[in-house]
Structure formats: structure tokens, C-alpha cells
Amino acid sequence: MEYGHKRVSPLSLALRALNVVLLSLCAFIALYPFWYEISASFSSSRAITAGEVSLWPVEFNTVAYERLLQDGQLFRAMGNTALVTLVGTLFNMAMTVLAAYPLSRKRLLGRGPLLLFITFSMIFVSGLIPNFILIKSLGLMDSYWALWLPGLISTYNMFVMKSFMEGLPEEIEESAAIDGAGNWRILVQIMLPLCKPILAALSLFYAVGWWNAYFNVMLYITSSDLQTLMLKLYQMITSVDPSLLNGGGGSEAASTVVLTPEAIKAASVVVAIAPILCVYPFLQRYFVKGVLIGSVKG
Amino acid sequence: MSGTKSELAAFATDRDEVIVRRQSRWKRVAQDRSLYVMLLPVIAFYLLFKYAPMGGEIIAFKNYRFVDGILGSDWVGLKHFRLLFQSPDFWRVLRNTLLLNVYSLVLGFPAPILLALMLNEVRKELFKRVIQNLLYIPHFISWAVLGGILIAVLSPSTGVVNFVLERVFGLEPIYFMASSAWWPAAYTVSSIWREAGWGTILYLAAMAAVDPQLYEAAKIDGAGKLRQIWHITLPGIRSTIAILLILRMGSMMDVGLEQTLSLQNSSVLDVADVISTYVYRIGLQNMNYSYSTALGLFQSLIGLILVVGVNRVIRLIGERGLW
Structure with a gap:
């Protein structure tokens, strides 16, 4: 039985080593751009523009962060993003549970038509303009309700939670029902505690979605007090220095545009991704679990 | 009676x-x-x-x-649809939408499979887990950020990529984000960057379910690593590949709006303008509501047909459909 393990040919050893090197290289390439931004944020704008920054900060300083703090706009936008994310995720979870629990009960009368009603909205996706007109007609422009309400439920996430609930043993619920517990009590006291892993995973997916979105903010939020972090960043990068795109710097067109210095841009990027990078190591296993639970249903 | x-x-x-x-x-x-x-x-x-x-x-x-x-x-009946199908813009954005999808499909779809195969061969569990978790990170970063970083890194004057190309290979700087020839490549790379690592999760799970005895038997028969991958691992994840490929075909009319907007600039609109960005620009910025809704409806209908077709195919191959 054991003789397969004894000899390892030099070829397969070399392959193994090559594999490790290639994977490390992939991880390096995937993460280097973030590292570059961190280094750049602590470098002088001169060094960045001269292309001197590659791995470590050049002419180390924290001016960019001080400027961001003094200006305060970016941090205000971050506070707005935090509010949008927190409230949005709470609404999402409440609504997702309210949809998933009844629909996961096979005895529910009219379950088939209801599922069809919901599934159809997932496969026929209405366009941008009708949605915009709806939000405008409802008078929701320039308020966070324009973001929260249309995004209350992600149908896909709801189906993931539904299939998780369907997978829980029915006996627990039945015995509770015999003891006279109503559906609300069964949901709150029995189902939700059993659903903890999927609740964690889905709230993380929702929260990341809220944190990262910028297009809906661009559509519906007009006052600058309500701007969110990612929209600020988007505006920063699209007002990009033409010389960055086209090479040959110092053209007349470039000098008329008020540009965000490169170091400030880099520092803003770092501020925007820092919260995600900080919580990621602690939460990553929930993300993976969420994907795997979702794939069971396909 | x-x-x-x-x-x-x-x-x-x-x-x-x-x-x-x-x-x-x-x-x-x-x-x-x-x-x-x-x-x-x-x-x-x-x-x-x-x-x-x-x-x-x-x-x-x-x-x-x-x-x-x-x-x-x-x-006005079908007036907007007639205008649409007569407009060269329509054919341009339709072509771009399909082309970007084809690039992402051809290059982006095999990427997570390849990565998963490599990860699956790693012996050291800790190394594997660390690399996996590092590769997932870009998936959680906003396109607003990724777009900004990509523009900075690919810049012809200050970007690191051009710096390396120039110093190491002696090449002229390449205008990745501003040239119509290079922009689709940058777009495709950005998709792979964000999603390839994350995409390995399902493949790795499928690989973990392959019976280890098969590998033992193959080893005894003298099959090397590559043959084991070819004859055991790949067949073991075949149905996962098939399902994900079919699902991917269902979204051939969609191009990520936030991704495209954050990478787009006015000098590459001939290749970078897709249906969703065009609807946004013509509909909301130029207020051609009806005309752009006609285009959006066209996109939704094709999307509907694709998804229904995809569901039928998945059922035909004996898997559980989407509904």
C-alpha cells in the first residue's frame, strides 16, 4: 500500500516548487497594486510623478493624510458611507428573513406562484431609465431612501437563505409548534439562532455591496453633504490628470484642470480600503461559507 | 344501475x-x-x-x-426601435458589449480553474490557505478604487508597469487606458484581477469532494501529477465547470456598469462604450428617456431569452435548474 509514497521523482519535486513560486507570484501581482498605493500615500508627490515609487515609500511623509484630515470631506463621506452601509444592511437582513422564512415552509399555500413571481423579477431585469423615473416620481431623489428602498432584497441572497432554512431539520420546528409557539416565535427563537452562519455571511455580502457601490449614489444623491466615499473616489479618478493617461505631461489642457495631487489620491484610496482590509482576516471564513451554501442551490 | x-x-x-x-x-x-x-x-x-x-x-x-x-x-409605436436599429451607435455598443464578454469568457473563465488546480496541488495547508485568502481580497474592493489603482499603475508616464517595460525590456511606454487597442486588454485583466481568486472557491470545493482513492490507484498505476490532474481532478470538477460556464453564457449581454464606468475615458469610447454606459449617457445625461429605454428593453429581453435558454440546458444535462 505504502510504496507509492516512498520515491518522489525530481520532476514532480520541481513541479511542486514551480507551483509554489507561481502561486506566490499570483498573490504578489494581485496585491502589489494595493501595496503600491500604500507606499505612494506616504511618498512625496514629486517622487510619485517621477515614477520613483515602486516598493517602499520615497521621501517618507504623512502630508497627504494630514491634508485629508484638515479638509475633512473624505472622512465626512466615509461617515455617510458607514450610515448607508449600516442602515442598508439592517433593512436587507430584516427583509431577507421576512421573505425567506415563509417561502422556505413547504406547506405555505400559494408558495409556487409566489416563487414564480419573485423568480421572474430576477430573470427579467428592468432597465435603468424606468427605475430612475420611479425613484423620481416617488420623490426620493437626494435622500438615502433612494438607495435603501430599491435595494431592500437581493433575490439571489434571499434564495440562499431560503435554501439554508429548508435544509434545517423540520422536527425542531414541529415540536415547537406542538408546544404552541406561533410562527413569529419559531422564527425569532428557533430559526434565527440556527441560521447564524448564513445570517453572518449574507450581512457581510450586503454590507460589502453597500460600502462599495457608487453608481446609485451618483444617480440619486445630488447634495454634496450626502456624498459617499466611493463616489468621491470615483470623481477623483475620473478627473484624472490627462498626462497620466496620455504620457507627455504639462500640456495646456492639463494645467487648466485642478488636479488632486497623486499622494492625496493614493491616501484616499488607502482610507477607502483600510476598513475592508482590517476586518477581512476575521470575517473571510463567513464569506467562503456563504458562497458554498449558495452553490448548493446553484 | x-x-x-x-x-x-x-x-x-x-x-x-x-x-x-x-x-x-x-x-x-x-x-x-x-x-x-x-x-x-x-x-x-x-x-x-x-x-x-x-x-x-x-x-x-x-x-x-x-x-x-x-x-x-x-x-409612437416602434419608432425608437427603428431609430435604434438604424443607428451606428447601437451596433457599436452591442459589438463592444459582446466583445468584452467574449474576452472575459475566453480569458477570464479558465483563470479560476487554473488557479484552483494549482492551489489543489499545494501540500502545505497553511500556505494554501494564506494564498487563497490573499487572492480573494480584490473581490471585496470597489470598482471606484480598483479603477483608480489600475489607471495609476498602468499610466504611461508614472505607472509601474510601463516603468518595468521601459527599464527591463527597453520598450516605449504603452498607453494602456487611452489606446483603443489596449483598453479591452486592461478591462479583461481588471476582471481577472478582481474575480479569478474568488472564483476558485466552488472549484476547490468540488476538488475536495474527489475520492482520494482514485489518486492512490492512479499513483500505483504510475500516473504522474499532470496525468492525475487530467484524468482525475478535471473529470471530477466537470459538472461544476459545465454549470458555471452555462451560467456565464446567461450573462453575455451584461457588462459590469461600475467596472466599465470607472475604467472608461473619452478617448476609448469606440471600444469601451457598452449598452449600459450608453443608456446612462444618452438616457440620463442627454435626457433621451424613451430612446434609451428602448435599448434597455432590448438588452433585458435578450437577457431573459439567454437565462431561460441556460436554464433549459442545465436541466437537459440532468442538473437542478435555476427554477
Whole structure:
């Protein structure tokens, strides 16, 4: 039985080593751009523009962060993003549970038509303009309700939670029902505690979605007090220095545009991704679990 | 006679059963009243924010003006669709949408499979886990950020990529984001950057389910690593590959709006303008509501056909469909 393990040919050893090197290289390439931004944020704008920054900060300083703090706009936008994310995720979870629990009960009368009603909205996706007109007609422009309400439920996430609930043993619920517990009590006291892993995973997916979105903010939020972090960043990068795109710097067109210095841009990027990078190591296993639970249903 | 009688009897019991069933039906509904109460806000949400905009699609057949409202605007039949199909812009954005999807499919679809195969061969569990978790990170970063970083890194004057190309290979700087030839490549790379690592999760799970005895048997038969991958691992994840490939085909008409917007700039619109960005620009910035809704409706309908077709194919190959 054991003789397969004894000899390892030099070829397969070399392959193994090559594999490790290639994977490390992939991880390096995937993460280097973030590292570059961190280094750049602590470098002088001169060094960045001269292309001197590659791995470590050049002419180390924290001016960019001080400027961001003094200006305060970016941090205000971050506070707005935090509010949008927190409230949005709470609404999402409440609504997702309210949809998933009844629909996961096979005895529910009219379950088939209801599922069809919901599934159809997932496969026929209405366009941008009708949605915009709806939000405008409802008078929701320039308020966070324009973001929260249309995004209350992600149908896909709801189906993931539904299939998780369907997978829980029915006996627990039945015995509770015999003891006279109503559906609300069964949901709150029995189902939700059993659903903890999927609740964690889905709230993380929702929260990341809220944190990262910028297009809906661009559509519906007009006052600058309500701007969110990612929209600020988007505006920063699209007002990009033409010389960055086209090479040959110092053209007349470039000098008329008020540009965000490169170091400030880099520092803003770092501020925007820092919260995600900080919580990621602690939460990553929930993300993976969420994907795997979702794939069971396909 | 007796036959009729028994038929009558059967009828009677049938009817009784129906009545009983109907009563128990209503009893069930009454008992589960609270479940329907829970569903009320859910149904309201779907009606208002999913179905009402579907109704709003009718402005594709009208001359919509905000002051007239959806119902008050004049019908114009298929005018906007005729204009659309005659417009060179339509064919341009349709071509770009499909092309970017094809690039992402051809290069982006195999990427996570390859990565998963490599990860699966790693012996050291800790190394594997660390690399996996590092590769997932870009998936959680906003396109607003990724776009900004990519523009910085690929810049011809200050970007690291061009720096390396110039110093190491002696090449002239390449205008990745501003040249129509290079932009689709940058776009495709950005998709792979964000999603390839994350995409390995399902493949790795499928690989973990492969029976280890198969590898033992192959080893005894003298099969090397590559042959084991070819004859055991790949067949083991075949159905996962098939399903994900088919699902991917269902979204051939979609191009990530936030991704494209954050990478786009005015000098590459000939290759970078896709249906969704065009609808946004023409519809909301130029206020051509009806015309752009016609394009959006066209996209939704093709998307619907693709997804229904995809579901049929998945069922044909004996897997559980999407519905």
C-alpha cells in the first residue's frame, strides 16, 4: 500500500516548487497594486510623478493624510458611507428573513406562484431609465431612501437563505409548534439562532455591496453633504490628470484642470480600503461559507 | 344501475373530499396567517421596485416627457426601435458589449480553474490557505478604487508597469487606458484581477469532494501529477465547470456598469462604450428617456431569452435548474 509514497521523482519535486513560486507570484501581482498605493500615500508627490515609487515609500511623509484630515470631506463621506452601509444592511437582513422564512415552509399555500413571481423579477431585469423615473416620481431623489428602498432584497441572497432554512431539520420546528409557539416565535427563537452562519455571511455580502457601490449614489444623491466615499473616489479618478493617461505631461489642457495631487489620491484610496482590509482576516471564513451554501442551490 | 350508484357514491365522496380539503386549506391559511403577514412587505417591495419599473418599460413605445408622465405621453409605436436599429451607435455598443464578454469568457473563465488546480496541488495547508485568502481580497474592493489603482499603475508616464517595460525590456511606454487597442486588454485583466481568486472557491470545493482513492490507484498505476490532474481532478470538477460556464453564457449581454464606468475615458469610447454606459449617457445625461429605454428593453429581453435558454440546458444535462 505504502510504496507509492516512498520515491518522489525530481520532476514532480520541481513541479511542486514551480507551483509554489507561481502561486506566490499570483498573490504578489494581485496585491502589489494595493501595496503600491500604500507606499505612494506616504511618498512625496514629486517622487510619485517621477515614477520613483515602486516598493517602499520615497521621501517618507504623512502630508497627504494630514491634508485629508484638515479638509475633512473624505472622512465626512466615509461617515455617510458607514450610515448607508449600516442602515442598508439592517433593512436587507430584516427583509431577507421576512421573505425567506415563509417561502422556505413547504406547506405555505400559494408558495409556487409566489416563487414564480419573485423568480421572474430576477430573470427579467428592468432597465435603468424606468427605475430612475420611479425613484423620481416617488420623490426620493437626494435622500438615502433612494438607495435603501430599491435595494431592500437581493433575490439571489434571499434564495440562499431560503435554501439554508429548508435544509434545517423540520422536527425542531414541529415540536415547537406542538408546544404552541406561533410562527413569529419559531422564527425569532428557533430559526434565527440556527441560521447564524448564513445570517453572518449574507450581512457581510450586503454590507460589502453597500460600502462599495457608487453608481446609485451618483444617480440619486445630488447634495454634496450626502456624498459617499466611493463616489468621491470615483470623481477623483475620473478627473484624472490627462498626462497620466496620455504620457507627455504639462500640456495646456492639463494645467487648466485642478488636479488632486497623486499622494492625496493614493491616501484616499488607502482610507477607502483600510476598513475592508482590517476586518477581512476575521470575517473571510463567513464569506467562503456563504458562497458554498449558495452553490448548493446553484 | 349498480354501476351508476357506485359512480354517484364515488362522486359524493370526491366532493366531500374536495370540501374537506378546501376547508383544511383555509384552515391552513388561517393558521399560517402570520407567514402571510411576514410576506406583505416583501410582496409590496417586489410590486413597487421590480414590477412597477417593468411597467415603466412601456415608455420605449412612447415619447416620454417627465411633465406628461408615463401614461400621459404620446404613443409612437416602434419608432425608437427603428431609430435604434438604424443607428451606428447601437451596433457599436452591442459589438463592444459582446466583445468584452467574449474576452472575459475566453480569458477570464479558465483563470479560476487554473488557479484552483494549482492551489489543489499545494501540500502545505497553511500556505494554501494564506494564498487563497490573499487572492480573494480584490473581490471585496470597489470598482471606484480598483479603477483608480489600475489607471495609476498602468499610466504611461508614472505607472509601474510601463516603468518595468521601459527599464527591463527597453520598450516605449504603452498607453494602456487611452489606446483603443489596449483598453479591452486592461478591462479583461481588471476582471481577472478582481474575480479569478474568488472564483476558485466552488472549484476547490468540488476538488475536495474527489475520492482520494482514485489518486492512490492512479499513483500505483504510475500516473504522474499532470496525468492525475487530467484524468482525475478535471473529470471530477466537470459538472461544476459545465454549470458555471452555462451560467456565464446567461450573462453575455451584461457588462459590469461600475467596472466599465470607472475604467472608461473619452478617448476609448469606440471600444469601451457598452449598452449600459450608453443608456446612462444618452438616457440620463442627454435626457433621451424613451430612446434609451428602448435599448434597455432590448438588452433585458435578450437577457431573459439567454437565462431561460441556460436554464433549459442545465436541466437537459440532468442538473437542478435555476427554477
